[in-house]
Amino acid sequence: MPSFPAGFRWGVSTSAYQIEGAAGADGRGPSIWDTFAHSPGRIVDGSSGDVACDHYHRYAEDIALMAELGVTAYRFSVAWPRVRPTGSGAVNPAGLDFYERLVDGLLERGIDPVATLFHWDLPQPLEDAGGWLNRDTAHRFAEYADLVAERLGDRVKLWITLNEPFIHMSLGHGTGEHAPGRALLFDAFPVAHHQLLGHGLAVTALRARTAAPVAIANNYSPVRAAGDGPADRSAVAAYEALHNQLFTDPLFGRGYPTELGFDQSAVRDGDLDVIAAPIDVLGVNYYNPTGVRAPEDGSPLPFELVPLDGYPRTAFDWPVAPDGLRELLGWLHGRYGADLPPVQITESGCAYDDEPDADGRVHDPDRIAYLDGHLRAVRAAVDDGVDVTGYFVWSLLDNWEWAEGFTKRFGLVHVDYPTGRRTPKSSYAWLREVIATARRDTAR
Ligand code: GBH
DSSP, X not given: OOOOOTTOEEEEEOOHHHXXXXXXXXXXXXXXXXXXXXXXXXXXXXXXXXXXXXXXXXXXXXXXHHHHHTXXXXXXXXXXXXXXXXXXXXXXXXXXXXXXXXXXXXXXXXXXXXXXEESSOXXXXXXXXXXXXXXXXXXXXXXXXXXHHHHHXXXXXXEEEEEOHHHHHIIIIIIOSSTTOOOOGGGGHHHHHHHHHHHHHHHHHHXXXXXXXXXXXXXXXXXXESSOSHHHHHHHHHHHIIIIITTTGGGGTOOOOSTTOOOOTTOOTTHHHHHTOOOSEEEEEEOXXXXXXXXXXXXXXXXXXXXXXXXXXXXXXXXXXXXXXXXXXXXXXXXXXXXXXXXXXXEOOOOOOOOOXXXXXXXXXXXXXXXXXXXXXXXXXXXXXXXXXXXXXXXXXXXXXXXXXXXXXXXXXXXXXXXXXXXXXXXXXXXXXHHHHHHHHHHO
């Protein structure tokens, strides 16, 4: 492995609903994911996050796993319905107490707490009032950001407002594969705008409570045409605008891309200035490049997604393409230039069918190859001139993978269900050596 810049942040990522369990504990309210997972037919294996990895009760063991791994940062998400169960009413101090125990436990082990405020688990009562289609939700989000920062603003080392607002818009409100299960296609645009407005309002709220840096975590994908005709090229342009630009252009003062023809009546005077509040770090979640071709006649979308040939594939069937990460970092650097703040890779990882062997050991050589390739791609991007200051593996633990339930394992640590027993995989041992070497090199 080539060397990394001094101070490079080595982390692992998780999210609340995917690991915590304890769905009814200590005053937590229901979120849209509780409702969705308990609706028949939504989750492939019929499971929910009611128990998940039981991290809410086992967090000390999970901190110990991180300390042993040698990471310098842990990216977790705060469950809004633990902190303010109805989204707009009384605060639940017991919910904040949990995150305080977690944050203090991390700091004791020298691990930087990196807190994401919204990883898709909206309090159900807010959804009942229209959710992110309702502009008020943006204001409720800023109030919640203020509450969390009031308690933890002196200890969290990096704040992330939203996780992948594109996925929450597209799968949650465009196609209905994720909670809250709305299928509005392009009529989901207000969900994009209100999330970004909430982001901007939250940045301002956080600045009043903390001097720590503030970020957003967007997912990006280089887009490749399946053919080379003009119709394929305009399909690529449309998907790039939707996936890579819609949630990023407005952050850097460029407004919304116009070629998508969204109805922008939700955008009020001054909103774009709120959204363009400066951020300190851009969080980049990267999994794979996307293949696109021109849609069939009569399609409601201006593109069609197609599998890319010629790559190894994960258990999710996603192509393994580390060069796509270097390409995408170069694209961000080129497009946003001096406006682009330092980048941290806030998620990168893969699912494989990892199970213990007869001796109880879990071997995941494909994950080692995946991480090796993607870390080298980051290093190459740094050499290309992109300021990348951290890399977080998705995920510390096997966990509850949304609509896929427990069928996809992304962890460095295997989790046995339902016992919750944790077994570090061979990728964990490999990464421990990589991090130890990198930290030793930069300490000199
Ligand atoms: C993230 O979403 C989430 O933040 C996290 O909660 C989740 O557990 C993790 O990733 C793993 O899924 O090549 O056409 O098959 C990831 C969003 C959307 C990225 C689908 C990869 C592949 C589409 N993903 N995409 S395709």
